[in-house]
Amino acid sequence: MPNQSHASATDEQHHQPSAQPNHRLPQVEQLLQQAFLAPHIADLSRPLVTQAVRETLSELRQSEAFRQHGVDPARLEALIGKRCQRLVRQRQTRLINATGTLVHTNLGRSPLNAELWDEVRELNTGYNNLELDLATGKRGGRKGLIAPLLASLTQAEDSLVVNNNAASLFLLLQEIAKGREVIVSRGEQIQIGGGFRIPDILALSGATLVEVGTTNITTAKDYLDAITDQTALVLMVHRSNFAIRGFTESPDIGEVARALPDHIVLAVDQGSGLTTEGFAPDETSVRQYLKAGADLVCYSGDKLLGGPQCGIIGGRADLIKRLEKHPMMRTFRPSRIVYSLLERLLIHKLNKSPTGEGIAQRTLSDPAAMQEKAERLMAALPGCFAQVPAQLVVGGGTLPDEFYPAPALVCLDPRPAQQLLDALRELPVPVIATVRQQQVLLNMASLLEEDMSVLVSQLNMLSKPAECSENTTEIPRTSHPLSIPREAP
Numbered sequence: 001m002p003n004q005s006h007a008s009a010t011d012e013q014h015h016q017p018s019a020q021p022n023h024r025l026p027q028v029e030q031l032l033q034q035a036f037l038a039p040h041i042a043d044l045s046r047p048l049v050t051q052a053v054r055e056t057l058s059e060l061r062q063s064e065a066f067r068q069h070g071v072d073p074a075r076l077e078a079l080i081g082k083r084c085q086r087l088v089r090q091r092q093t094r095l096i097n098a099t100g101t102l103v104h105t106n107l108g109r110s111p112l113n114a115e116l117w118d119e120v121r122e123l124n125t126g127y128n129n130l131e132l133d134l135a136t137g138k139r140g141g142r143k144g145l146i147a148p149l150l151a152s153l154t155q156a157e158d159s160l161v162v163n164n165n166a167a168s169l170f171l172l173l174q175e176i177a178k179g180r181e182v183i184v185s186r187g188e189q190i191q192i193g194g195g196f197r198i199p200d201i202l203a204l205s206g207a208t209l210v211e212v213g214t215t216n217i218t219t220a221k222d223y224l225d226a227i228t229d230q231t232a233l234v235l236m237v238h239r240s241n242f243a244i245r246g247f248t249e250s251p252d253i254g255e256v257a258r259a260l261p262d263h264i265v266l267a268v269d270q271g272s273g274l275t276t277e278g279f280a281p282d283e284t285s286v287r288q289y290l291k292a293g294a295d296l297v298c299y300s301g302d303k304l305l306g307g308p309q310c311g312i313i314g315g316r317a318d319l320i321k322r323l324e325k326h327p328m329m330r331t332f333r334p335s336r337i338v339y340s341l342l343e344r345l346l347i348h349k350l351n352k353s354p355t356g357e358g359i360a361q362r363t364l365s366d367p368a369a370m371q372e373k374a375e376r377l378m379a380a381l382p383g384c385f386a387q388v389p390a391q392l393v394v395g396g397g398t399l400p401d402e403f404y405p406a407p408a409l410v411c412l413d414p415r416p417a418q419q420l421l422d423a424l425r426e427l428p429v430p431v432i433a434t435v436r437q438q439q440v441l442l443n444m445a446s447l448l449e450e451d452m453s454v455l456v457s458q459l460n461m462l463s464k465p466a467e468c469s470e471n472t473t474e475i476p477r478t479s480h481p482l483s484i485p486r487e488a489p
């Protein structure tokens, strides 16, 4: 190696190759040349690895153990390797969702259909007509066919797309209600996920909140009685991550719409983006809200719709035009990656092609596939699991009250549940499981087909101590924790 430092050349002459503990630490540059760091550099970039090396060396120098005994090269390698490994775990990493929550906000929400992704590849790796009207050669809008496609899917006269549904809400409050009053039910002043509260966003948008009704009951009359000459907007918000049961009443939106003066806008934050999916008959779809008289309905693109992260506002064309002209619109507009994925998704959805189905639709339309996955795993790893009935939830702030049956596998592993849960999460392709009654559960509902083979090989790996990986095929039962035979009943 041309760049090998002088020091290391002389080291080699003076020391045995079976490196001795050393009080002289190698130079950073010299370490960076070594083969064991090459994969870390590829994973993390040279500057991040350099920093990890520096930090390891500096910690070592300050340690008492090093002052007394020095460090041997193998130990030094291990320390640097460990630090790099910790960084690698912070990268965005594919993982296996065994939680049974299909649209999991912490796990990336809707997994995109792979065919959809492939279809937009060239559109994104080359130039495209994002803002060029090909008919005239002049500057065009960004929406492509998205608005007419959504008109067909939801009956929205016009639609626009922003970065997420929180942005939809903020934009519509800003444009329509800034400096004026917004009427919201007390039962709908909710917090959606981390730090996103309807009253806060309302205050930030410069609108004044007028609360009506009570937590469990709000009627059409409550809304109508609260109208003043300052009222700009009635906002109804879907209760997306909780349900209120028992003695409750929500107003008939049609009744509010009919009685509302023309100049007051009726907007609904529908949230989930339910359109034509058949599995949630009790849930109100975007189309139903518009049909009932909502002027605007906003929803997320990456929940039930199954598309990329975005927010969509659909409804009256004159209002959508106003929103699009808002000076802040530019800060909310998504990239062409989002537009292209959404456009293709909607085409597939309208053609009823499986590529247009969100993960919830795909999973719930084929329950047998979940059972089949359970059986395949049990056959591949005999004695490792027991099947138990469990449930899936759609999640991500949708259908808070709906649970669907789904099979799960209990891991028959003697380790304490938390320890096994951690071990699963620390696998090369992390597996995210849940614990129920001190047992680790792999829920089949959220496993993807492409997860199956990697899951099997990893579970095999997990059950074998690292030392056995060279040539041992026979592993003593006690150190094979995932293959404890099922208890005889």
Ligand SMILES: *Cc1c(COP(=O)(O)O)cnc(C)c1O
Pocket: 164, 165, 166, 167, 192, 237, 238, 239, 240, 269, 270, 271, 272, 299, 300, 301, 310, 311, 396, 397, 398
């Ligand atoms: C999910 C949700 C939001 C937030 O949407 P994001 O796309 O996460 O910004 C807002 N309102 C409701 C009712 C929701 O369900």
